[in-house]
Structures are given as C-alpha cells and as structure tokens.
Amino acid sequence: MAATTSTPQGSLRQRNVGGSTKKNKDGLTNLDVELDKFAKANSVQPAPATASERDYKIVFVFVTAMAFLTRFWGISHPNEVVFDEVHFGKFASYYLERTYFFDVHPPFGKLLFAFMGWLVGYDGHFHFDNIGDSYIANKVPYVAFRSLPAILGALTVSVVYLIMWESGYGLPACLVAAGLILLDNAHIGQTRLILLDATLVFAFACSLLFYIKFYKLRHEPFSRKWWKWLILTGFALSCDMSTKYVGLFAFITIGSAVVIDLWDLLNIKRPGGALSLPDFGKHFGARALGLIILPFLFYLFWFQVHFAILTRSGPGDDFMTPEFQETLSNNVMLENAVTIDYYDSIALRHKETKAYLHSHPDKYPLRYDDGRVSSQGQQVTGYPYNDTNNYWQILPVVDDHKLGHHVKNHDLVRLRHIVTDTILLSHDVASPYYPTNQEFTTVSVADAYGDRAADTLFEIRIENGKPNQEFKSVSSHFKLIHNPSKVAMWTHSTPLPEWGFKQQEINGNKALAPSSNVWLVDDIPSLPADHKRREKPVKKVKTLPFLQKWFELQRSMFWHNSQLTSSHPYASLPYQWPFLLRGVSFWTQNDTREQIYFLGNPIGWWIASSVLAIFAGIILADQFSLRRGIDALDHRSRSRLYNSTGFFFLAWATHYFPFFVMGRQLFLHHYLPSHLASTLVTGALVEFIFSGEPAEHQTTVEALKSGKKTDTDANTAKHHVTARERYSGQSTLPAWTAAIVILSLTFAGWYFFLPLTYGYPGLTVEQVVRRKWLGYDLHFAK
Structure with a gap:
C-alpha cells in the first residue's frame, strides 16, 4: 500500500502498467506504442511537462514562503521561558556544559538544540529553571533556539505539499493538504518554542x-x-x-x-x-x-x-546505577563513598522519592479508615527532611562488640533506631494503605533478641553486587530484604493521614524486582568529617562498554516513561483530540492580559476529522456495492482511493489508536502527527469527490492497457479528446472551488485564534469569552 501516481495532464502515456513490458529498439513497451498511436490518431498534442510543473513549483514556493512567515512572525515574543522550554532548553544547556542529565525521550531532538546553541556560541550558563524567567536579563540566544523548530515546522508544510505532488494529485488537493497545516494554530504554536514536536x-x-x-x-x-x-x-x-x-x-x-x-x-x-x-x-x-x-x-x-558529550556528573546521576555514575568525572560516587562498618550510625534514603527511613514514638492507630486493625506498633515512615529521627545503627546478627568489621553484600543485619532505642521489624500484619503488603514497625531491644529475633533480620542486597562486595555509603544502591518473609522495604509518595503526620508509608513489598525498592545510605552521621575513613585517594574515572550503558539507560527511560501516570490539569484523552475539545495553557502575562494557549485551528481540525469519517463511509459503501454486484467506481479511482488515500488513512490510524491503550499522561500535542495525516486524507478526498477523469476516457485507456479491441473511429476519438480537454480545464473548477472554500474557512479560524497562538495582542474579557468555543479553559475570561 502506498500513494499511487496519476498520468500527467496532457499525456496519455503511463509506464509499466499492465500489458506487455517488452521494449522495442527505441526503449518503448507495446503499451507505450499503442497509447502514442491513440494520441496521434486523434491529434492529442501533449502539453509540455514544464508548464504543469511550473504551476506546481510556483505554488510550492508560495506555500513555503508563507510557512516561514507564519512560523517566524514575532518569534522573539515572549522573551521569557514558556511552558516545557524549562525542560528542553535546560537539556541543551547541559549538553553545552557536558553535564549528565536524564530524560525519558531519546537524544536526537535535544542534540539538535545543543548544536544550534553551539553554532551561536552559547555556553549553556542558563538552566531554564522557571517559567517566566527572562531571556534578556540572562543573555540567552533564545531566538536561535526557537528558530530550529520554526525552520522544521515551516519545512513540514513544504513536505506535506510534496507528498501530495509526488502522489500525483492536482494543485487543489496539494494546496488543501498543505494549507491545513500552514494555517493550523497548534502546528504553529508548537514550532515557535523550544520543544521537540517540530522535529x-x-x-x-x-x-x-x-x-x-x-x-x-x-x-x-x-x-x-x-x-x-x-x-x-x-x-x-x-x-x-x-x-x-x-x-x-x-x-x-x-x-x-x-x-x-x-x-x-x-x-x-x-x-x-x-x-x-x-x-x-x-x-x-x-x-x-x-x-x-x-x-x-x-x-x-x-x-x-x-x-x-555528557562526561561530567550532573542531575541525571541518581537515575543511573553506581557503576554508570563512576564513568562520570567529579561524581559523588568517587568523592564521598565510604565503607560502612558495623555499629555505624547511618541515614537511609529512598532512591526515587528521596525520603529518609524515619521513626518516632507515635503508634499506628488501632483501626484504619477501612476498619482493619493494626499492630499499634511504633510508626516507621518516610520523611523528606534530614532529622535525628532518621538515624539508625547497623548491628550484626551476633552482637560481638567488635568494631572495624565491614558490612558486605548479602549480610544479615539489624537496624536500631537510635532516638527511641528500638529495632526495626516487619511482620505478617497488613500495612496502612496496602493490605497485601507487610507493616514495618519497631520493637524493644529485649524483644528483638528474644521472641521476635527472626522478624528483625534484614538482608543487605546490593544491586548488581558481587559476593563479599563492601557496603558503601552513597554508591551502594541496595534493597533491604526482610529475611523471614522475603519482602523488600518500600515506600511511595502518597502521604499518610493526620495520624501519620502526612509522612510516607513504609511497607514490605512482595515484588522484589522493581527499582522502586532501591535505597542508599545517604550519610554516616557517627563518622566525623575529618575522620581518616573519609579520606579518599584520587580515583580515575571508570569506563563501561557502550552497549552496557545503552541498555541501562533504555531500561531507566522506559520505566520512568511508564510512571508518568499522575494527573495534570491540562492532560486530555485521545477521544477529545479530533474534536479539539480542550487545549493547554503555555504562558500568561497578567499585566498585558496576554496568553499563549496551545490549541489547533478548530475549523481546520473539524473539517479534517469529518473527512476521515467520509472516507470510512465511502470505503464501506463501495464494499457494500461490490457485494451487491454494483461497480460504481472505475479502476483508477478505486486504486487511488484504496492505495493512496488508504495509505494516508493508515498513517492517521497508526498514530492515533495506540494512544487508547497507553496509561501515561497524554496531551493534545500527541495528536499532531495524526492530524498531519488527516490533512493528506482531506486533500486526497477533495480531488476524489470534486474532480476525476471522465469515464469515457478512462474506458478507452483501460481497454488499451488490457489489449481489448475498442471503437477508435474518428467520431469516437474526437469525443475522447474533447473529454480530456474538458478534464484539463473546466472540470477542475469544482475542486478549486472546494479548495478555496476550505482554505477560506481555515484562514478565518487561524486569524480568529491568532492572539492565543502568538501571545499578543492582549484580549479583553469579551474577546476571551468569544474564543471559548468548547469551554476552553482560557485565562482572563473574567
């Protein structure tokens, strides 16, 4: 399936389509010869190819120029950080500083931004920390950064035009498809900012x-x-x-x-x-x-x-394993890792939520909200701030009081909460939020070495660790496995009720594999800053094979991408996209009442979505007719409809329906590739519905292709020539009329919503309310 090409206007010859493919001494097939005879016998003089191509080229230049104009007009406004520029501008700066960062998207689009910054001599000093930060005050070449997506966005309009041209469609169809992208507010808005979607x-x-x-x-x-x-x-x-x-x-x-x-x-x-x-x-x-x-x-x-490029330690370190981090210069792994000995006081921190393992004298309530009964033991929670209640002493199973023994991978240990002098314990009691997970609490030292001894044993299981590997602060990412029940200590970001002071729940997770079970020792408070154990010789930066680093990064990217499930005020669902039910607020300026609201051109989107339904209806009607023995379409029209337009429809469907099974956050910009495909379907159907090759002419050409005898007397031939001339002239009028109507309506929609796309001028309350067509959550509507 792919786009098919039509015979150029003014010529009846088609190469290598049916019939004999054997060539004569002049390099022509039998079909070529028959078609030439037919044309010469009826005085059909093919129009010069350059004339038709010239028209296409003129329109192509015009469309491309307008694309650059609409994308670059006022691109310097606003001169401050807008929406997700905080992410992708920041990543470009990190590249230029060679500082390691982590992102759920592959690197190509971000590398292009970094390349643009390098071309203009930018050093990456600005990190795009907050929406609204001034580019001018911070001396950032933001126009150069925004020019990259603007160029790609403008060229996208040109490529859409070329797709239709290469597929053999007439000028009206080419202009409709390209015009719907040219005058679409969503495509313009997304390509005027430092974002990835233009690429x-x-x-x-x-x-x-x-x-x-x-x-x-x-x-x-x-x-x-x-x-x-x-x-x-x-x-x-x-x-x-x-x-x-x-x-x-x-x-x-x-x-x-x-x-x-x-x-x-x-x-x-x-x-x-x-x-x-x-x-x-x-x-x-x-x-x-x-x-x-x-x-x-x-x-x-x-x-x-x-x-x-990214050879220096940076904000992305925490997403990677210690082995990966040690390949980065100035890494905290190389500078601050200290071997942990038994009887050290340590502070344990959850890798993902950054919460410390914490306890305090307060007890779990007798009953939870759902009626379940707790153990009423001492609360063990996750606390985001450094505090003395986060300190735990690591004890050996056999209390031999020998100092200087290193803790190693797979050792069984006990953890004593220093402030309350109790021992960490997990048991077969359901946790507050997860009835399937075990509760974590503490018990007295006497119980820990008496009746409850087994329930206080935990295994140190270092991630990717080797046997007898030393357990170190910062660098040893590990899972704390409860020895009797084999559950992993785990926490999550949902806060406990008031009785738990809205701290994080700590519980025992039966699923050991997830990376959300990983912890690290943030510090050793019992070890003075000048202690000789903290003295570290200068270490060389380590290396890892490329594929090992690549596999690790892929796993981390896929996992974190799958975790983007939290709600967002501007998230939307796939069924809302074709109808443009809501957009996204990108930027506001209270003083001038200006705002950038990411929204497509409603008229253009509704036309394209309607045409998709029309296409599906035409296909169903044709199939039904064929079932009933009615052949309403000629071979060329059906081939074009199923192969070329069908290919465009396939592109729309494959970029749209998969989102229905995704569990992550979704936004309107995810529909942009599908919308582009829908404009191609629209252009193709404009030609199918409003213009077409006359049936008589098609019958003759098809007969020649199949080798059948046809009536080629002078009167019949003259009739076919006249039909062809009408097709090349007056018969295109309906298609041009349809194209002009569609583009005029689309232009009106683009112009009406232009202030929300370009961010200026500011609108009055009445003007804002007039643009809330489908309840768009616009600012300054009061």
Whole structure:
C-alpha cells in the first residue's frame, strides 16, 4: 500500500502498467506504442511537462514562503521561558556544559538544540529553571533556539505539499493538504518554542515522502535511486523514533505498507509475473536492511554522541546505577563513598522519592479508615527532611562488640533506631494503605533478641553486587530484604493521614524486582568529617562498554516513561483530540492580559476529522456495492482511493489508536502527527469527490492497457479528446472551488485564534469569552 501516481495532464502515456513490458529498439513497451498511436490518431498534442510543473513549483514556493512567515512572525515574543522550554532548553544547556542529565525521550531532538546553541556560541550558563524567567536579563540566544523548530515546522508544510505532488494529485488537493497545516494554530504554536514536536512531525512527514518516492521506483528495483530513497526512508524513521518513542508509530505505518507490498510481490498473477523465491528474498533483505537494521544503527549512533558529550556528573546521576555514575568525572560516587562498618550510625534514603527511613514514638492507630486493625506498633515512615529521627545503627546478627568489621553484600543485619532505642521489624500484619503488603514497625531491644529475633533480620542486597562486595555509603544502591518473609522495604509518595503526620508509608513489598525498592545510605552521621575513613585517594574515572550503558539507560527511560501516570490539569484523552475539545495553557502575562494557549485551528481540525469519517463511509459503501454486484467506481479511482488515500488513512490510524491503550499522561500535542495525516486524507478526498477523469476516457485507456479491441473511429476519438480537454480545464473548477472554500474557512479560524497562538495582542474579557468555543479553559475570561 502506498500513494499511487496519476498520468500527467496532457499525456496519455503511463509506464509499466499492465500489458506487455517488452521494449522495442527505441526503449518503448507495446503499451507505450499503442497509447502514442491513440494520441496521434486523434491529434492529442501533449502539453509540455514544464508548464504543469511550473504551476506546481510556483505554488510550492508560495506555500513555503508563507510557512516561514507564519512560523517566524514575532518569534522573539515572549522573551521569557514558556511552558516545557524549562525542560528542553535546560537539556541543551547541559549538553553545552557536558553535564549528565536524564530524560525519558531519546537524544536526537535535544542534540539538535545543543548544536544550534553551539553554532551561536552559547555556553549553556542558563538552566531554564522557571517559567517566566527572562531571556534578556540572562543573555540567552533564545531566538536561535526557537528558530530550529520554526525552520522544521515551516519545512513540514513544504513536505506535506510534496507528498501530495509526488502522489500525483492536482494543485487543489496539494494546496488543501498543505494549507491545513500552514494555517493550523497548534502546528504553529508548537514550532515557535523550544520543544521537540517540530522535529518529530517533520521526521514523520519526511518518512512518508521518502517512502512514496521509493515506492514509485518499484519497477526499477535495486537501482541507485531505489536504494537512495529506501535508505532515506529508514533514516527519517530513525530520526522520528530518536526524538520521541512515539516515533515508533511511523515504523508501524511504513512497515504495514511494506508488508502489503511484499505480499503483492509473491502474487503469481501480478503484472510482469511473480518473483522467484531467491529474488523475493533479495527484496525482503533489502527492505530489512534499509528499514530495520540501518535505522537501528542510526538510533544507536545518537546515544553514542549523547554519552560522548555528557562526561561530567550532573542531575541525571541518581537515575543511573553506581557503576554508570563512576564513568562520570567529579561524581559523588568517587568523592564521598565510604565503607560502612558495623555499629555505624547511618541515614537511609529512598532512591526515587528521596525520603529518609524515619521513626518516632507515635503508634499506628488501632483501626484504619477501612476498619482493619493494626499492630499499634511504633510508626516507621518516610520523611523528606534530614532529622535525628532518621538515624539508625547497623548491628550484626551476633552482637560481638567488635568494631572495624565491614558490612558486605548479602549480610544479615539489624537496624536500631537510635532516638527511641528500638529495632526495626516487619511482620505478617497488613500495612496502612496496602493490605497485601507487610507493616514495618519497631520493637524493644529485649524483644528483638528474644521472641521476635527472626522478624528483625534484614538482608543487605546490593544491586548488581558481587559476593563479599563492601557496603558503601552513597554508591551502594541496595534493597533491604526482610529475611523471614522475603519482602523488600518500600515506600511511595502518597502521604499518610493526620495520624501519620502526612509522612510516607513504609511497607514490605512482595515484588522484589522493581527499582522502586532501591535505597542508599545517604550519610554516616557517627563518622566525623575529618575522620581518616573519609579520606579518599584520587580515583580515575571508570569506563563501561557502550552497549552496557545503552541498555541501562533504555531500561531507566522506559520505566520512568511508564510512571508518568499522575494527573495534570491540562492532560486530555485521545477521544477529545479530533474534536479539539480542550487545549493547554503555555504562558500568561497578567499585566498585558496576554496568553499563549496551545490549541489547533478548530475549523481546520473539524473539517479534517469529518473527512476521515467520509472516507470510512465511502470505503464501506463501495464494499457494500461490490457485494451487491454494483461497480460504481472505475479502476483508477478505486486504486487511488484504496492505495493512496488508504495509505494516508493508515498513517492517521497508526498514530492515533495506540494512544487508547497507553496509561501515561497524554496531551493534545500527541495528536499532531495524526492530524498531519488527516490533512493528506482531506486533500486526497477533495480531488476524489470534486474532480476525476471522465469515464469515457478512462474506458478507452483501460481497454488499451488490457489489449481489448475498442471503437477508435474518428467520431469516437474526437469525443475522447474533447473529454480530456474538458478534464484539463473546466472540470477542475469544482475542486478549486472546494479548495478555496476550505482554505477560506481555515484562514478565518487561524486569524480568529491568532492572539492565543502568538501571545499578543492582549484580549479583553469579551474577546476571551468569544474564543471559548468548547469551554476552553482560557485565562482572563473574567
């Protein structure tokens, strides 16, 4: 499945479509000769190709110029940090400072921003800490940063136009598809700020264009151009997924089309005959190389660049294992790690929530809100601040009072809460919030070495640790496993009720594998700052194999991405996107009543969404008609509808429906690639509905292709010539009329919502209220 091409206006010749493919001495097939005879006999003089191409080129230049104008107009406003610029601008600064950071997205898009900053001589001194921070006061070349997505956003409009052009559509269809992107407020708003979606959408559009160019060369397999567009398709797909993981949907789009194409190559009845199995294997191998292997290597390459640049310790250290962190210079692992001895006082901190293991004299309540009874033991909680109630003494199983013995991996230990002089314990009592998890509490020293001795034993299990590996502060990430029950000490961010002072619950998790069970020793309070155990010789930065670092980072990225499930005031659900039910507030300025509200062009989105439904209806009606023996469409129209428009619809569906099964936070910008595909469907259906090749002309050409006898006397031939002339002239009027109406309405919607997209001018209360079409939660509406 892919976009098909139509015969150029003014010519009846089509290459390599049906019929005999044997060429004569002039390099023409029998079909070419028959079509030329038909044209000459009826005095059809093909119009020069340059005339038609010139019209396309003129419109292309105009559309591209308007795209740059709409994206760059007022790009310096506002001159302060807007929305998620706090993230992606910060990451660019970290690259320029070579400081390690962590993000759930792959590095390609962020590397482009860093490259732009490097080109203009920026040193990365500003870290984009807060929305509203001034770029001018902090001397940040923010216009250069914003220019990158603006350029890509403008070129996306051009690529959409080229997709339609390469697919053989007329100028009205090309202009409608490109115009819906050109005048869309969401695409404009997302490409005027330091955000990743411009790169993502541009790469997706390029993957469609390159694949169409590759598919058009299907009759010239393994030629230089065929390989070029195949590899470029894979490169675009790789850039798409290397920007955000949702770029994987583009692989599904292209992959589905490739599978259909390969299936067709196996058809023994296909024109030109079926391929032999060895030849089919070559086709399969070439596509696997160009669309799977090379894209994966490109994907790995960007991570190699990422690791090569980020060589200094930074805010992303805590997301990585100690082994990874020790590959970074100036790392706290190299500077502050101290071997822990028995009888040391330690402060344990949860790796993810940063809460300290804490206890205090207060007891668990007799009954919880759900009626369950507790042990009424001493509370053990997670506390976010450093406090003396966070100090625990690490004791050996056998209290031999020998100092200087190191704690090692897999040792069994007891933890004594110093302030209350009690011993940490877990037992078969349900925790406050998780009936399936065990309660953590403390018991007296007498009980800990008496009847409750077994329940106070815990195993130190260092992550990726080796046998007898020394247990160290800061660097040893570990799980504290309750020895009798084999549950891991765990906490979460949901606060306890008032009886627990809204601190975090500590409980025993039966699932040992999750990284949320990991803790570390933050400090050894009993060890003076000048103690010789804190003296550390200078250590060399360690190295790890690239693939080991890559696998570790991938695991961390996927896990943290899956944890983005918390609610957000501007999150939205997929069913809301095609109807544009709500947007996202990006920025406000109270003094001037200015705001940037991320919202698509409602008119353009509603038209595109309606056309998607129309397309589905046409396909269902055609299939129903065929079932009843009614063939309402000619071969060319049906082929174009199912293959070309169907390919665009597939791109929309594969970028839309997967979001329904995602559990993470979702926002309107996730729909932008699908919206782009819907504009392609819209342009294609404008041509299908409002223009088309006359049936008489199509009948004659189809008959010539099939080799059947046709009535070619002078009167009939003259009729066909007249029909063709009407098609190339007056018959395009309905399509142009439809295009003008659609673009005029879209322009009106773009202009009406322009102040919310560009952030100026400020609007009065009445003007804001007039723009709350579907209850958009706009500011300054009162």
